[in-house]
Amino acid sequence: MQAVQSPIIPVVGELIKNSPGTISLGQGVVSYNPPPQAVEFLAKFLAEPSNNLYKAVEGIPPLVAALATKLQAFNSIEINEENCIVVTAGSNMGFMNAILAITSPGDEIILNKPYYFNHEMAITMAGCRPVLVETDENYQLRPEAIALAITPKTRAIVTISPNNPTGVVYSKTALREVNQLCGTRGIYHISDEAYEYFTYNGVKHISPGAFAGSSDYTISLYSLSKAYGFASWRIGYMVIPQHLLVPVKKVQDTILICAPVISQYAALGALQAKDEYLKENIGAIAQVRQSVLESLNRLQGLCTITPADGAFYFFLKVHTQINAFELVKRLIQEHQVAVIPGTTFGMEDGCYLRVAYGALQQESAKAGIERLIQGLQTILGN
Numbered sequence: 001m002q003a004v005q006s007p008i009i010p011v012v013g014e015l016i017k018n019s020p021g022t023i024s025l026g027q028g029v030v031s032y033n034p035p036p037q038a039v040e041f042l043a044k045f046l047a048e049p050s051n052n053l054y055k056a057v058e059g060i061p062p063l064v065a066a067l068a069t070k071l072q073a074f075n076s077i078e079i080n081e082e083n084c085i086v087v088t089a090g091s092n093m094g095f096m097n098a099i100l101a102i103t104s105p106g107d108e109i110i111l112n113k114p115y116y117f118n119h120e121m122a123i124t125m126a127g128c129r130p131v132l133v134e135t136d137e138n139y140q141l142r143p144e145a146i147a148l149a150i151t152p153k154t155r156a157i158v159t160i161s162p163n164n165p166t167g168v169v170y171s172k173t174a175l176r177e178v179n180q181l182c183g184t185r186g187i188y189h190i191s192d193e194a195y196e197y198f199t200y201n202g203v204k205h206i207s208p209g210a211f212a213g214s215s216d217y218t219i220s221l222y223s224l225s226k227a228y229g230f231a232s233w234r235i236g237y238m239v240i241p242q243h244l245l246v247p248v249k250k251v252q253d254t255i256l257i258c259a260p261v262i263s264q265y266a267a268l269g270a271l272q273a274k275d276e277y278l279k280e281n282i283g284a285i286a287q288v289r290q291s292v293l294e295s296l297n298r299l300q301g302l303c304t305i306t307p308a309d310g311a312f313y314f315f316l317k318v319h320t321q322i323n324a325f326e327l328v329k330r331l332i333q334e335h336q337v338a339v340i341p342g343t344t345f346g347m348e349d350g351c352y353l354r355v356a357y358g359a360l361q362q363e364s365a366k367a368g369i370e371r372l373i374q375g376l377q378t379i380l381g382n
Contacts, residue, residue: 008344023368041269059087076210091223091236101247114345156188162195162310169310312358335375
């Protein structure tokens with residue numbers, strides 16, 4: 001455990017608490033609530049006395065069936081005899097399930113930098129080694145570099161698209177190349193798609209699990225936390241090859257038994273929401289994104305801002321020698337705005353900041369970005 005980094009969100013949270021009035025551009029959550037159907041379905045849970053008992057490890061059948069319908073319609077993934085769904089307590093749990101199911105201590109998992117910190121933590125906790133591969137200057141995948149990183153100990157390649165922390169969306173070509181590489185080399189492709197609905201400018205989400213012949217080695221991770229405003233309800237799900245069901249159930253039964261059944265009912269309700277629910281809420285985030293981007297462009301010269309068509313993040317490269325965490329501390333204490341340091345995503349060489357805009361309305365986002373811009377200009381002496 002000493003080798004595992006401490007999660008940064010609570011650390012920054014403590015700094016925010018000590019600096020009242022701080023606007024947080026830190027945690028990756030949305031501002032809106034679950035659809036009303038989620039709450040309505042709680043009555044169905046309460047009406048059935050046996051719901052106080054443990055339920056199937058892989059999820060309650062009506063929710064599993066609803067997820068299969070969604071996967072077919074949105075992701076073009078057909079659930080058949082080759083694959084199956086396991087409902088989890090968020091997609092972080094899905095990732096941990098996958099790592100424990102497919103690795104032995106000492107195995108290697110390939111992560112693309114910058115990585116999502118909880119992925120790196122889970123791999124280290126499992127006694128495995130994260131192997132880091134650099135992305136290009138726009139944080140896009142470099143399949144040829146990934147191929148060179150594969151060794152006899154490699155068990156999986158992880159991709160996150162739309163990406164946390166950069167917000168970039170990987171191309172179909174690059175994802176197919178990585179997926180085919182996994183098939184050829186006999187390793188797994190773990191595809192984290194928690195931000196699947198958050199794409200802008202007409203960019204389409206691509207699920208590697210939909211590629212022909214990929215279901216035997218592709219593990220797809222999903223979450224209701226982001227799109228359905230479901231963060232604290234803790235419901236995600238994974239699509240796994242059928243041959244992994246027994247090991248994944250062993251892991252889940254040991255850690256959790258089953259995802260909270262009351263939350264599974266709420267999730268079933270949330271999935272009944274009309275398309276307008278996602279369209280309106282994500283449309284509002286798209287408007288916030290546009291104004292954030294326009295404001296951030298004033299930092300040209302002080303920062304490099306990479307174009308990003310997904311999730312609700314921008315990843316800034318700040319042109320300074322100041323340590324990223326020190327910069328974050330000063331922004332909170334002196335300018336009352338919080339962001340996340342890039343070091344927690346594996347970016348040790350240089351100063352990087354993740355800016356999250358999903359949790360804010362237009363006005364608070366504007367105020368927060370204004371503080372960030374003025375703070376960086378002041379601290380960096382411009």
